Amino acid sequence: MKLKYILPILFLALISTACSEDNDDGGQEVNEVEGLxxxxxxxxxxxxxELFNEAGMFKTGYNAISIRIKDLATDSFVENASISWMPMMQMPTMEHSCPNSNIVKALGKSTVYEGYIVYQMTNTDGSGWSLTLNYTIDDIDYFATESITVIRNEDQNVTSFMASDDHNYVLALVEPKNPIIGINDLKVGLFKMENMMSFPEVEDHTIMLDPRMPGMGNHTSPNNTDLSYNIADNMYHGDLSLTMTGYWVLNLKLMNAADELLKGEDVTEDNIQSSLYLELEF
Known part of the structure; x- marks a missing residue:
């Protein structure tokens, strides 16, 4: 056979072999923390x-966190861990934790686990917090702990307060992360401090909403809805109408299941802001 016919045949054979090897290996390795x-x-x-999120840092307020555990002996990521965590704030005369979720395997991922932590405060230099992770792999228990930095968010996206029922609460803005002009899905987390280490989610309350723009005559907006508890994610959901870009104060009133006022006031000409509020600027 002439050389000009042999070379194309060899080239096709090489391509076929390479494709077969790629398929045998399952293609390229998937990056399960892509975008984080x-x-x-x-x-x-x-x-x-390894700790990941969209910002690459911890901030005061709600933090969605993704986790991977790398086995140092095999240089591979663990797929069968059971993980819990304990964030701690060390103060001069005391220490306390903060609201945090259970850690679960991320949907559709084999080596990534996820949960959230709500840091309700931090020092001016971001110091004071540590994070301990306890985890079990193949019935063997491990732990790791380290100091972490928590940066103060410029806007008030979390607030701690004493309510009229003599309980301390933490309220945190979860969404919108990227507000738009129009109707936004508003989601917040509400937690009650049982003690310095326990902050369970609060169910079956109502959070009344009145957004205002202090720099624009303190005007409000149409088509807002109050926030109600959603059992699917243990958060409070409502509609937030933003009619223009700028600085907004989300004035709130917290009502219990008996429709009794626990915290907050109506916005009037004489009272331009509720004592319970969150801030948003876009």
């Missing part, structure tokens, strides 16, 4: 725990 930024790593003698 690493916050930091927490390590012990056996594992490195």
């Amino acid at each position: 930024l690493k916050i930091q790593e927490i390590s012990n003698d056996t594992h490195t725990i």
Whole structure:
């Protein structure tokens, strides 16, 4: 056979072999934390725990967090861990935790786990917080702990307060993360402080909403709806109408299941802002 016919045949054979090998290997490795930024790593003698979110940092307020555990002996990520965590704030005369969720395997991912932490305060330099992770792999218990930095958010996206029922609460803005002019899905988390270490989610309350623009005559907006509890995610959902860009104060009133006022006031000519509020600027 002439060389000009042999070369194309060899080229096709090489392509076919390469494609077959790619298929056998299952294609390129999937990056299960694509689109996320690493916050930091927490390590012990056996594992490195990687913490990720969209911002690449912890901030006061609601933080959605993704986690991977790397086995140092095999240099591979763990797929079968059971994980819990305990964020702690060390103060001069006391220490306390903050609202935080259970950690679950991320949907559709084999090595990523996820949960949230609500940091209700921080020091001016971001210091004071630590994070301990306890986890079990193949019936063996491990832990790792490290100091973390929590940056203060410029707007008030979280608030702690004493209500008229003599309980302390934490209220945190979850969404919208990227507000638009129009109707936004508003989601907040509400937590009650049982003690310095326990902040369970509060069910079956109502949060009344009155958004205002202080720099524009304190005008409000149409088509807002109050927030009600959603059992699907244990958060409070409502509609937030934003008619223009700028600085908004989300004036709130917290009502219990018996429709009794726990915190907050109506906005009037004489009272331009509720004592219970969150801030939003876009």
